[in-house]
Amino acid sequence: SAVISQKPSRDICQRGTSLTIQCQVDSQVTMMFWYRQQPGQSLTLIATANQGSEATYESGFVIDKFPISRPNLTFSTLTVSNLSPEDSSIYLCSVGGGDTEAFFGQGTRLTVV
Amino acid sequence: AQSVTQLDSQVPVFEEAPVELRCNYSSSVSVYLFWYVQYPNQGLQLLLKYLSGSTLVKGINGFEAEFNKSQTSFHLRKPSVHISDTAEYFCAVSDLDGANNLFFGTGTRLTVIP
Numbered sequence: 001s002a003v004i005s006q007k008p009s010r011d012i013c014q015r016g017t018s019l020t021i022q023c024q025v026d027s028q029v030t031m032m033f034w035y036r037q038q039p040g041q042s043l044t045l046i047a048t049a050n051q052g053s054e055a056t057y058e059s060g061f062v063i064d065k066f067p068i069s070r071p072n073l074t075f076s077t078l079t080v081s082n083l084s085p086e087d088s089s090i091y092l093c094s095v096g097g098g099d100t101e102a103f104f105g106q107g108t109r110l111t112v113v
Numbered sequence: 114a115q116s117v118t119q120l121d122s123q124v125p126v127f128e129e130a131p132v133e134l135r136c137n138y139s140s141s142v143s144v145y146l147f148w149y150v151q152y153p154n155q156g157l158q159l160l161l162k163y164l165s166g167s168t169l170v171k172g173i174n175g176f177e178a179e180f181n182k183s184q185t186s187f188h189l190r191k192p193s194v195h196i197s198d199t200a201e202y203f204c205a206v207s208d209l210d211g212a213n214n215l216f217f218g219t220g221t222r223l224t225v226i227p
Contacts, residue, residue: 033214042217043157092156097207097215098144099164104157106134 002027002095006105013083013112020079021108023093028073033097034066037090037107046091049076083112115140115206119218126194127226134221135187136178136204144206146187147215148178151201160202163187174198199225 003026013019023032031050035043046066048055055068069077081088088111096102118137121141126132138144148160163174178189187204204218 042219043215045214045216048214094215101162101209102147102149102157102215106127106156 001101002103004031004093004095004103004105006093006108008108009106010109011111015083015085015112017083018079018081019083019108019110020077021091021093023076023078023105025074025095029095030073031095031097032070032076033094033102034068034076034078035092035094035104037092039089043092046078047092080110083110085112090113114143115208115216117204117206117216119204120214121221122219123222123224124127124179125226128196129193131192132190132194132198133145133225134202134204134223136187136189136218138185138187138204138206140185140206140208142208144208146178146180147180147205147207148172148176148187148189149203149205149217151203151220157203160189194223194225195210195224 005020005024034046037043037044045058046061047055049055049068049070051070051073067079090107090109092107093105094102116139120135139216146163149157151157160176161170163170163180171177176191180187201220201222203220205215207215
């Protein structure tokens with residue numbers, strides 16, 4: 001199993017600013033995943049973060065808007081840049097998957113005002 | 114590419130009644146199938162998964178699901194629900210190409226009525 005510590009748990013941000021979300025895992029993992037859960041909707045994969053290489057972004061998500069860092073095998077950050085009200089969502093990091101259980105952080109609830 | 118369809122966005126059911134939450138998927142390759150539950154103000158938790166073998170899989174909290182390859186379905190069932198089962202339920206698939214990322218359905222909100 002894996003325990004994921006994600007912070008902040010929630011934040012209220014002004015338009016045009018940025019928010020950086022941190023995700024700490026209690027074990028070394030190759031891949032970490034960042035998801036967005038918009039109000040009343042399902043989780044959508046933003047990107048996959050591999051240590052030592054550029055993150056891989058899904059269609060509709062770009063690095064300029066969602067820069068990701070992966071400095072080591074237990075930590076990653078996601079920044080949501082140039083915030084607009086449409087960015088108000090829950091953002092989650094995850095590890096595992098494939099044929100094993102995926103573990104999720106508690107999520108970061110972002111409200112943009 | 115994979116996609117997951119959960120036809121029922123909300124399912125109200127009385128306590129101790131049976132429930133079925135439907136999930137259909139489409140994929141050009143073989144997949145792994147999962148059900149996750151999200152209790153209010155909590156993170157996602159794995160209920161059960163199908164990787165291979167027996168098509169009927171049992172999970173936590175008395176839930177089970179049956180994989181039907183011909184109908185590309187993975188419906189979740191429980192014979193008798195409790196108030197504590199009120200939550201959002203997500204069906205998800207992961208293909209076998211090693212990417213490990215999950216594709217989620219839009220979720221079904223199960224509300225158990227006393």
